Amino acid sequence: MTRGRPVKVRLNAVILAVRDERPLLLTVAAGDGAVDALPAGVLDADGDRTLELALRRLVREQAGLELGYVEQLYTFGDRGRDPRERVLSVAYLALVGEGCAAPAAAGARGAAWRDGYALFPWEDWREARPAALDRVIGPALRDWASSVAERQERVAINFGLGGSRWDPTRVLERYELLYELGLVAERARDRQERSGTALGQAMALDHRRMVATALGRIRGKLSYRPVVFELLPEAFTLSRLQRVVEALAGMRLHTPNFRRLIERGGLVERTGAMATHTGGRPAELYGFRREVLRERPAPGVGLPRSAP
Amino acid sequence: MTRGRPVKVRLNAVILAVRDERPLLLTVAAGDGAVDALPAGVLDADGDRTLELALRRLVREQAGLELGYVEQLYTFGDRGRDPRERVLSVAYLALVGEGCAAPAAAGARGAAWRDGYALFPWEDWREARPAALDRVIGPALRDWASSVAERQERVAINFGLGGSRWDPTRVLERYELLYELGLVAERARDRQERSGTALGQAMALDHRRMVATALGRIRGKLSYRPVVFELLPEAFTLSRLQRVVEALAGMRLHTPNFRRLIERGGLVERTGAMATHTGGRPAELYGFRREVLRERPAPGVGLPRSAP
DNA sequence: GGGTGTTTTACTCAGGTTGAGTAAATCAAC
DNA sequence: GTTGATTTACTCAACCTGAGTAAAACACCC
Numbered sequence: 001m002t003r004g005r006p007v008k009v010r011l012n013a014v015i016l017a018v019r020d021e022r023p024l025l026l027t028v029a030a031g032d033g034a035v036d037a038l039p040a041g042v043l044d045a046d047g048d049r050t051l052e053l054a055l056r057r058l059v060r061e062q063a064g065l066e067l068g069y070v071e072q073l074y075t076f077g078d079r080g081r082d083p084r085e086r087v088l089s090v091a092y093l094a095l096v097g098e099g100c101a102a103p104a105a106a107g108a109r110g111a112a113w114r115d116g117y118a119l120f121p122w123e124d125w126r127e128a129r130p131a132a133l134d135r136v137i138g139p140a141l142r143d144w145a146s147s148v149a150e151r152q153e154r155v156a157i158n159f160g161l162g163g164s165r166w167d168p169t170r171v172l173e174r175y176e177l178l179y180e181l182g183l184v185a186e187r188a189r190d191r192q193e194r195s196g197t198a199l200g201q202a203m204a205l206d207h208r209r210m211v212a213t214a215l216g217r218i219r220g221k222l223s224y225r226p227v228v229f230e231l232l233p234e235a236f237t238l239s240r241l242q243r244v245v246e247a248l249a250g251m252r253l254h255t256p257n258f259r260r261l262i263e264r265g266g267l268v269e270r271t272g273a274m275a276t277h278t279g280g281r282p283a284e285l286y287g288f289r290r291e292v293l294r295e296r297p298a299p300g301v302g303l304p305r306s307a308p
Numbered sequence: 309m310t311r312g313r314p315v316k317v318r319l320n321a322v323i324l325a326v327r328d329e330r331p332l333l334l335t336v337a338a339g340d341g342a343v344d345a346l347p348a349g350v351l352d353a354d355g356d357r358t359l360e361l362a363l364r365r366l367v368r369e370q371a372g373l374e375l376g377y378v379e380q381l382y383t384f385g386d387r388g389r390d391p392r393e394r395v396l397s398v399a400y401l402a403l404v405g406e407g408c409a410a411p412a413a414a415g416a417r418g419a420a421w422r423d424g425y426a427l428f429p430w431e432d433w434r435e436a437r438p439a440a441l442d443r444v445i446g447p448a449l450r451d452w453a454s455s456v457a458e459r460q461e462r463v464a465i466n467f468g469l470g471g472s473r474w475d476p477t478r479v480l481e482r483y484e485l486l487y488e489l490g491l492v493a494e495r496a497r498d499r500q501e502r503s504g505t506a507l508g509q510a511m512a513l514d515h516r517r518m519v520a521t522a523l524g525r526i527r528g529k530l531s532y533r534p535v536v537f538e539l540l541p542e543a544f545t546l547s548r549l550q551r552v553v554e555a556l557a558g559m560r561l562h563t564p565n566f567r568r569l570i571e572r573g574g575l576v577e578r579t580g581a582m583a584t585h586t587g588g589r590p591a592e593l594y595g596f597r598r599e600v601l602r603e604r605p606a607p608g609v610g611l612p613r614s615a616p
Numbered sequence: 617g618g619g620t621g622t623t624t625t626a627c628t629c630a631g632g633t634t635g636a637g638t639a640a641a642t643c644a645a646c
Numbered sequence: 647g648t649t650g651a652t653t654t655a656c657t658c659a660a661c662c663t664g665a666g667t668a669a670a671a672c673a674c675c676c
Contacts, residue, residue: 006314007353009396043385045315045394051385075383075398077351077359086353088317088396090383156602167605239653257635259654264633280652281642294464297475304635547624565664567625572662588623589671612664 007077011055012040012091012207014073014214015065018231018244019098022115025211026063029110030204036114037204038211039063040089055092063111069095069230074213080190081206091210093217095230116215117250118201119208123171123215124250132199133159140181140197168249168303171216175209184208219249224298226267229288237275237283238262245301253304266292267299315385319363320348320399320515322381322522323373326539326552327406330423333519334371337418338512344422345512346519347371348397363400371419377403377538382521388498389514399518401525403538424523425558426509427516431479431523432558440507441467448489448505476557476611479524483517492516527557532606534575537596545583545591546570553609561612574600575607 015026027036041058048054056067073091081087117124122132141159145151152162158173160166178199179187185202188195202208221227222245231244242258262268268286275283292299323334335344349366356362364375381399389395425432430440449467453459460470466481468474486507487495493510496503510516529535530553539552550566570576576594583591600607 007317007351009315009317043315043396045387049387051383051396072382074380075359077398079353079357088351088359088398090385090396153598153602162602164602165605169605237653254636255653256637256655261634276643279644279650281644281654283653290461294461294470294472297473297477302634545624562665563624564626564666569663585623585672587621587673589625589673591624610663 008085008087009043010040010087010089011043011051011058012038012089012210013055013059013067013094014038014091014211015059015063015067015094015096016116016214016218016231017096017098017113018247019113021243021247023117023215023247024113025116025119026065027112027114027203028062032204035202035204036112036207038091038207039111051090052092055094059094065096065111067094067096069227071217073210073217076206076210078206083190089206089210091213093214095218095227097231097233114201116211119203119211120171120175120215121200122174123168125166126246126250126252136197136199137178137183140183141177144181168251169216169220171219172209172212173216175212179209215248219303221300222248223300223302226288226292226299226301228301232288235271235273235285235287237285238268239283241268241286241301249303251303258301261302265299266295267301316393316395317351318348318395318397319351319359319366320346320397320518321363321367321375321402322346322399322519323367323371323375323402323404324424324522324526324539325404325406325421326555327421329551329555331425331523331555332421333424333427334373335420335422335511336370340512343510343512344420344515346399346515347419359398360400363402367402373404375402375404377535379525381518381525384514384518391498397514397518399521401522403526403535405539405541422509424519427511427519428479428483428523429508430482431476433474434554434558434560444505444507445486445491448491449485452489476559477524477528479527480517480520481524483520487517523556527611529608530556531608531610534596534600534607534609536609540596543579543581543593543595545585546576546594547591549576549594557611559611566609569610573607574603575609 013026017024017026026039028039030037039059039062041054041062043051043054044057048057051072052070055070059065059067071093073093075088075090077088079086081089122130122137124130137159138161141155141161145155154177156162156164158167158170158177175184178184182188183197183199185195185198186206186208189202200208203211218227228241228244228248232241238259239255241262242253242255245258246252266289269289271285271287273285275285321334325332325334334347336347338345347367347370349362349370351359351362352365356365359380360378363378367373367375379401381401383396383398385396387394389397430438430445432438445467446469449463449469453463462485464470464472466475466478466485483492486492490496491505491507493503493506494514494516497510508516511519526535536549536552536556540549546567547563549570550561550563553566554560574597577597579593579595581593583593585591
């Protein structure tokens with residue numbers, strides 16, 4: 001068995017919240033200060049019983065935040081991820097409710113909540129088809145793929161261009177394609193070239209890739225696991241629920257159908273209370289209905305399959 | 309930042325194939341020889357450019373097998389996984405076609421193909437509802453969960469007992485529950501107790517947990533990614549395809565509906581050739597239709613939602 | 617050579633789900 | 647009281663799904 005020199009092991013946290021209809025990402029100041037980084041640290045081989053507990057400890061220490069929902073995302077280990085040394089990074093996805101996402105919690109070590117779509121402007125289709133897609137990305141992709149069938153297929157599948165549909169879950173594939181094309185700042189930085197196009201806000205090392213993995217994962221999971229409720233308070237209105245789903249999915253949903261899916265699907269139950277609201281008819285407050293886990297194998301909010 | 313002593317990093321491979329309607333798992337002899345282990349090794353920090361390439365190299369060296377489809381499964385890092393030292397293990401899932409799964413390929417270091425359902429007898433519902441469920445597992449679960457609502461819910465969700473349905477993808481959750489209940493041999497071994505009930509074939513360390521993760525993952529992926537075709541030759545009959553899906557899913561499928569799904573879904577295309585067959589009408593040979601990736605966001609074979 | 621068995625293939629049909637649209641109910645604000 | 651915004655209720659066609667029936671085409675056996 002080959003015995004190479006030992007590699008370092010780090011843990012990274014992609015911590016998401018949704019506030020004011022915007023997905024937020026918890027960041028800390030990177031070493032050089034120029035860009036943001038994800039909260040990270042090393043496993044205490046003696047102290048930490050599990051990786052997940054280690055992650056919770058790290059986030060507590062670095063951002064003073066107690067995590068709720070946590071799931072392992074992916075382990076990154078390519079050579080050159082960190083120019084200084086070979087590091088294995090186990091990335092985790094964490095979701096925190098609106099209460100915990102208060103700016104107050106972000107204080108230590110330059111922790112701050114950043115707008116997730118500032119990192120991926122091309123992923124937010126709620127207002128309109130993102131401008132960058134037609135202005136920059138589309139032409140660059142067409143140029144790159146011209147007369148190479150394999151590339152054309154990859155572009156079509158991931159960016160929904162050649163008759164294919166836009167798949168909200170392919171966040172990572174899209175980011176990686178843009179990286180290859182040199183449209184994000186990290187590419188030039190990693191190759192020590194002069195930077196050209198720099199779509200979206202860059203992050204330290206490969207942290208933006210981790211966030212892309214996280215966003216893709218949670219978008220996929222929306223349809224078959226009741227993860228949205230981790231981001232909401234105990235009681236919420238259906239429209240608030242819809243706004244949070246839309247913020248994550250990056251697309252608008254048909255309200256009557258959304259309500260039907262949620263109510264008939266048995267995902268929520270009425271609390272009886274009403275929400276006094278600003279403008280419009282008052283809405284009833286609902287709560288997550290836990291029994292749905294027993295009833296349905298894949299309870300989720302189901303994004304539409306067809307293009308909007 | 310806390311600096312613990314460095315942890316070891318290992319890579320593990322769960323290599324699956326399907327032959328004679330049985331899912332097969334590639335194992336090697338464990339150190340003590342009593343049980344099987346997964347092919348494993350350490351990352352060469354200087355030589356291996358990526359984790360995936362490292363895994364391919366390890367499997368090539370240890371079992372003389374060139375892997376096709378490979379995906380990262382999960383990273384295991386709990387304390388006590390390996391009684392000797394703290395190890396971080398990055399597990400991968402690999403699929404090989406029937407050709408590569410020949411016993412000839414298994415030679416070095418005691419490599420052998422094992423029946424996957426020998427490890428998880430309760431997961432194979434093709435012939436009948438597995439006997440172990442009613443004979444051993446059911447009573448033990450009922451006993452354990454009696455008058456504890458939270459446990460009852462967990463049992464219902466994962467084993468489909470209290471009105472819930474059997475979800476083929478919850479392989480890991482079921483294995484972990486059986487571990488907690490002391491129904492698998494690894495539990496007693498890890499706690500250095502005298503072993504009691506020992507359902508299914510045990511493996512070294514937490515390798516059976518890794519296989520459970522893999523089986524659950526591929527069962528889930530069947531419905532939204534065309535992974536089955538990695539296990540089949542270029543040309544195959546629809547019934548052969550169905551048999552492979554059934555072997556993985558551990559359940560029988562309704563043939564006319566399965567064919568409709570596959571053909572109308574555009575997952576395959578006719579080759580024109582026919583299969584001379586033993587007994588019955590000759591079947592047409594089909595091939596995987598790659599264009600489906602462009603057309604549909606989640607092309608898969610879709611297991612039924614309802615109980616059979 | 618004809619029946620028998622087995623597998624492939626084709627078709628039907630009811631029920632549910634999904635995407636899309638229309639419209640009434642209810643409150644805040646002006 | 648009117649206006650505006652939002653919540654809630656209902657409709658309808660298209661599609662998908664689960665389940666069943668049956669014909670077509672070969673191998674095998676007598």
